[in-house]
Amino acid sequence: MGLDAKLSSWNSLWVAVIFNVFVWNPSRLVAFDPDCPSQDRLFVPSPPLELRLPFPPQTAYLVIQGVGGRFSHYGMNYYAVDFAMPEGSVVCAAAAGRVVCVQQRFKTNTMDPTARTRANRIVIDHGNGYFTQYLHLLHNSALVKEGDIVTQGQPIGRSGNTGYSSQPHLHFQLQDTLGQSVPLRFADVPGDGVPMEGKEYISQNKATTECKTIVSSPFPRNAFLQNGIEVYTTTLPGVLIPTDRIYRISGKTLARSTEGVIFLLPPEGGTPLWSQRFPIQNDGSFDFDFTFQGLRAVAPEWSTELHESNPFALAITLVDQNGSYWSDVSVPVFLR
Incomplete structure (x- = not known):
């Protein structure tokens, strides 16, 4: 943050x-040249990361707050997406990576904005400066631990209603090394791949046993x-x-x-x-x-x-x- x-x-x-x-500034996008190891990737590296919806295949959830949502999707969270998921719903990895953060000790929710850091979450490093964050998870519901390698579609935890939250839901975002959310697209969302507020989407995030080589950011x-x-x-x-x-x-x-x-x-x-x-x-x-x-x-x-x-x-x-x-x-x- x-x-x-x-x-x-x-x-x-x-x-x-x-x-x-x-403040996010699209003009500051950085393209990464793999032949130039001294080059840094602070914002959006390339090539793009293929994401799939962060819940089991053939399940569908409603987007209750989309990109730039008025309630809380501004600043660091501008490109986040909120899915209305009942407490205890399975959350899956949107892409393969290494788990770098697991927080699951928090139990309650509040409408106090200062509670933003008191939400249970999992953060996965996908390499090249890409991370995904899964927020507001259920107390003690993590199915992975810090350092684990996860595959796309693998169950990682259960949705909840912790921290700064008005109702049970999953806050999902793709972010850079500073925690700034960046534009995302899901391979299993029709059209441009960007979920729209007020629409329901069916996941095609099928779990795979394929374990790719993960290089930490x-x-x-x-x-x-x-x-x-x-x-x-x-x-x-x-x-x-x-x-x-x-x-x-x-x-x-x-x-x-x-x-x-x-x-x-x-x-x-x-x-x-x-x-x-x-x-x-x-x-x-x-x-x-x-x-x-x-x-x-x-x-x-x-x-x-x-x-x-x-x-x-x-x-x-x-x-x-x-x-x-x-x-x-x-x-x-x-x-x-």
Whole structure:
């Protein structure tokens, strides 16, 4: 989730967070050249991902909110689709991939928008910067765990009514590495493949035993250009990050500063839970090693189980002369 957090080294208790500041701009689409490994895929990579409706074949559900829906499909969620599914209905993977997030501990729903991060969900990485998110799932209903490889059509959980939700339904979206929803098309939706609000669609998402090679999406090296940070190389593995390793990041700043910082926030924003500052050379370059040592001790409700992920928002930015720092953007990550 994109966020704008103003942080102070002398007063870490004061943090202002504004959600959905990252605005989708179709002119910023990035095409990926497989012969150019240094090229990043932050928005919509190519070739397109073939999706099928996220429920069992021959079942049909009504779209109660489509792309750009007035109730809640704006900003980060603009291209999402909501299907009216009774609680306990089977949810299937729209495409093959690797599970990077499972949250299933939440039990209730509310009309309080601040509960957006308290909805049960599953996130699947399809490689090349493509992810699908399945939201508002039933409490303790996940049929997969973090790190699992899933095939298209495989049951992954059951629909519910958790978090910021007015009725039982499945919120589905295709998204990039920042969590920004991107245009989607389903192979089993007639016409242009885009589900329309008020229409019912029959799934042709037949489960398959074919297991394709899944290459995890890389860490988005151009994610922090808005913060004046350009990452050249990093050993961070992407969005699913083990905490028992030493990582390295190198790059260059786009603005003058003598110090930078990498930090983790709760997914809803707030006070940083972990941070590490690093020096910047006179030519603007930086190269530093770091670990996530101490994070588990300060993270609320740290889970050691693969059936419950540990979500965070990660950012890298410059430190001001007065010691404060802020970020226009963050990357959703899941630490283990």
